[in-house]
Amino acid sequence: METSSAFLLVGVVITLAAFLGAWAIFLKQPIFIAYILAGILAGPIIFHDGGSVETFNLLRDLGLSFVLFLVGLDIKLNDLRQFGRSALTTGFKQIILVLLAGVLVAKLLGFGSVAALYIGVALAFSSTIVAVKLLTEKRDFDSLYGQLTVAILLLQDILAIFALILIAGFGDGKVSLEKLAITVIVGSILLAVGYYLNKTLLPYVFERIARSLELLFVGSLAWLFIVAAAASFAGFSIEIGAFLAGIGLANLPEEHQIAARIRPLRDFFILIFFILIGARIPLGQLPQIILPSLVLALLVLFLKPLSSLFLLSREGFRKRTSFMVGISIAQVSEFSLIILFLGQKMGHIDDRVAAIVTTTSLLTIAASSYALTNGTRLYRRLSSYLDFFEPKKKVETFGERQELADHFILIGAGRLGWDILKSLKRKDEKVLVIDFNPKVVRELREDGVSVLFGDITDPEILESADLSKAKLIISTMFDPEDTTELLEYLSHLERKIPIVVTAPTEIGALEFYRRGASYVIIPRVISSKFISNLLSREHLDELLKGELKAEQTEALGDRLKDRGAYF
Numbered sequence: 001m002e003t004s005s006a007f008l009l010v011g012v013v014i015t016l017a018a019f020l021g022a023w024a025i026f027l028k029q030p031i032f033i034a035y036i037l038a039g040i041l042a043g044p045i046i047f048h049d050g051g052s053v054e055t056f057n058l059l060r061d062l063g064l065s066f067v068l069f070l071v072g073l074d075i076k077l078n079d080l081r082q083f084g085r086s087a088l089t090t091g092f093k094q095i096i097l098v099l100l101a102g103v104l105v106a107k108l109l110g111f112g113s114v115a116a117l118y119i120g121v122a123l124a125f126s127s128t129i130v131a132v133k134l135l136t137e138k139r140d141f142d143s144l145y146g147q148l149t150v151a152i153l154l155l156q157d158i159l160a161i162f163a164l165i166l167i168a169g170f171g172d173g174k175v176s177l178e179k180l181a182i183t184v185i186v187g188s189i190l191l192a193v194g195y196y197l198n199k200t201l202l203p204y205v206f207e208r209i210a211r212s213l214e215l216l217f218v219g220s221l222a223w224l225f226i227v228a229a230a231a232s233f234a235g236f237s238i239e240i241g242a243f244l245a246g247i248g249l250a251n252l253p254e255e256h257q258i259a260a261r262i263r264p265l266r267d268f269f270i271l272i273f274f275i276l277i278g279a280r281i282p283l284g285q286l287p288q289i290i291l292p293s294l295v296l297a298l299l300v301l302f303l304k305p306l307s308s309l310f311l312l313s314r315e316g317f318r319k320r321t322s323f324m325v326g327i328s329i330a331q332v333s334e335f336s337l338i339i340l341f342l343g344q345k346m347g348h349i350d351d352r353v354a355a356i357v358t359t360t361s362l363l364t365i366a367a368s369s370y371a372l373t374n375g376t377r378l379y380r381r382l383s384s385y386l387d388f389f390e391p392k393k394k395v396e397t398f399g400e401r402q403e404l405a406d407h408f409i410l411i412g413a414g415r416l417g418w419d420i421l422k423s424l425k426r427k428d429e430k431v432l433v434i435d436f437n438p439k440v441v442r443e444l445r446e447d448g449v450s451v452l453f454g455d456i457t458d459p460e461i462l463e464s465a466d467l468s469k470a471k472l473i474i475s476t477m478f479d480p481e482d483t484t485e486l487l488e489y490l491s492h493l494e495r496k497i498p499i500v501v502t503a504p505t506e507i508g509a510l511e512f513y514r515r516g517a518s519y520v521i522i523p524r525v526i527s528s529k530f531i532s533n534l535l536s537r538e539h540l541d542e543l544l545k546g547e548l549k550a551e552q553t554e555a556l557g558d559r560l561k562d563r564g565a566y567f
Helices: 005-027 031-046 049-075 078-110 113-124 126-135 144-168 178-201 201-207 211-235 237-250 255-279 283-314 317-327 335-344 351-373 373-390 415-426 438-446 459-465 481-489 506-514 523-533 537-545 548-565
Strands: 406-413 431-435 450-453 470-475 497-503 519-521
Touching: 005 049, 005 255, 031 049, 031 255, 031 283, 031 373, 049 211, 049 237, 049 255, 049 335, 078 113, 078 144, 078 283, 113 178, 113 335, 113 351, 126 144, 126 317, 126 351, 144 178, 144 237, 144 317, 144 335, 178 211, 178 237, 178 497, 201 211, 201 237, 211 237, 211 255, 237 459, 255 335, 283 317, 283 351, 283 373, 317 373, 335 351, 335 548, 351 373, 373 481, 431 438, 438 519, 450 459, 450 497, 459 548, 470 481, 481 497, 481 506, 519 548, 523 537, 537 548
Parallel strands: 406 431, 406 470, 431 450, 470 497, 497 519
Antiparallel strands: none
C-alpha cells in the first residue's frame, strides 16, 4: 500500500472516530463505544487489501506496547499490599471461577478443549484500560472501591503476562514439562533483570537525563523499544517486553513525568486499538457468531459482579463497595485479545473463536461502561435486592455519627476542598467532612477533624450526615451525575439548605443553578478572575516589585507542609 494511501485511510478512519466520539460525548455516552463503532463501519475499508491491514496492525502493536508499558509503570506492590489478603484472595478466586465457568459454557456451546480453554482464560481477565479510564473520568480513582478495583486489576495483569509467557513457549503447539520449565525460567530471568536494573542502573541514568524533559521522554522510549526487542529475541511477544520495560521504570522518582509524556501517545493508540476491535467484527458472519457471543457476554456481565459481591462481602466490604468493584471489572481484558491474537497466530484456535471472543469483548466493554458511568443510579435501583451480600462484620466504618447543628458540611477534602477546610478551621467553624479516599480520611481523623468515610451518593452516608441540620453544604465533586443526585436529594428536604457545588464548565454551572444550587464554583473562571484582579492598579505594583512572589512562595511552602499529611 502506498504511503499516501495509508495516510489517507488512517486519516479517514480517525476522522470518523472523532465525529462519532463528539456525538458520544454530546449524548453522554462512553467514548469507547464510538471508537468501536467507527471500527465496525470502517472494517470493510481497512481489510480491503493487505497493505492497510499491515498498517493498522503495526499501529495496534505500537498501541498495545505503549498501553502495557504504562500498565507496567503503574505496577506498585504497595497497591497490592494496601488491601493484602482481600485483593489477592478475591482476584485469584474470581479468575479461577470465571475461567472454569467459561470453559464449561464453551464446551456446552460445542467448542473443542483447546478453544474452550482459550475462551475461559480470555473471559477471566478484566480490562485495566477501560476500568482505569472510567474511574478517572468519574474522579473515583482514589475512592475505596476504585483502589480495590485497581489492586485486583494489577493482580490480573501480572497473571495475564504469565499466561502470555506460557503461550509463547508453546509456539509449535507441543506441550512438555521441559519447554514449560524453560519458558518459566526465561520469563523469570527477564523479570529479575528488570527488577535489578530498577534498583541499580536505571535510577542513576534517569536521574541525570531527567534534567531535560525532552531527553527523559526520548530515553523512556529508547528503554521501551530495547526491552521489547530483547523480549522478542528471547521468544516472547513485544507486548510482554513493553510490560517488563514499564516494570523496570516503576517506582522511579521520574515515573510520573514519564507517564505524563507517554500518555498522549497511549491515548492515540488506544483509539486505534478499539477501532481494530470493531473492525475485526465479521459482519458477514454475525448471524453465526452472535448467539455464542451473547451467551459468553452475559456470563461475564453477571458472574463477575456476583462473584465480586460474594467474595468481597466475605472479606467484610459493604455491598455498595462490592457492587461498584463488580461492575468496574465486568468486561473482557485487552490482555485477553492479545492472548487470542497470539493463539490464532500459532494455530491453536481458528478465526471463528477469535471473532466470537472479540464480539464478546465489544459487548462487555459497552455494557460495563454504561453500568459504571451510571453506577450510582444502578445501585439505588438494585440496593434492596443485594441485602444478602451485606456482611455482618464490616471492615468499612463510616465513623461515629456526629451530633452537629448549624455546621458546615464539606464534601471532598482534595486539592480544592483542602483550602476550604483550612479556611473554615481558621474561623473556628464546626465542620463535618465527607470523603471517600481512605488515606485522606485516616489523616483527617488523626488531625481531630470530624469526618465520615464514604461517598455522598450512598444512602447510608446521606442518613449518617443528617444534611438537614447543616448551615451550608460545600461540594467539591466534579462528577455531574453525583452532584445532580445530591441536588435532587436536597430538593426533597423540608428545610432548604444552601449548597455550593463545583462544575467544570459554564453550561454545567447553569444547569446546577437551575436545579437549586446557591453558588457554583468553576475553577478556571475563578482563576481567570484572580489573574484579572492581580493586573488591577491596586495589585500591579506589588506584582512588578516581586512582593506577590514572596508572599506566594511562603504560602506555597506552608501549603505543601500542611498538605503533606493528606496527600
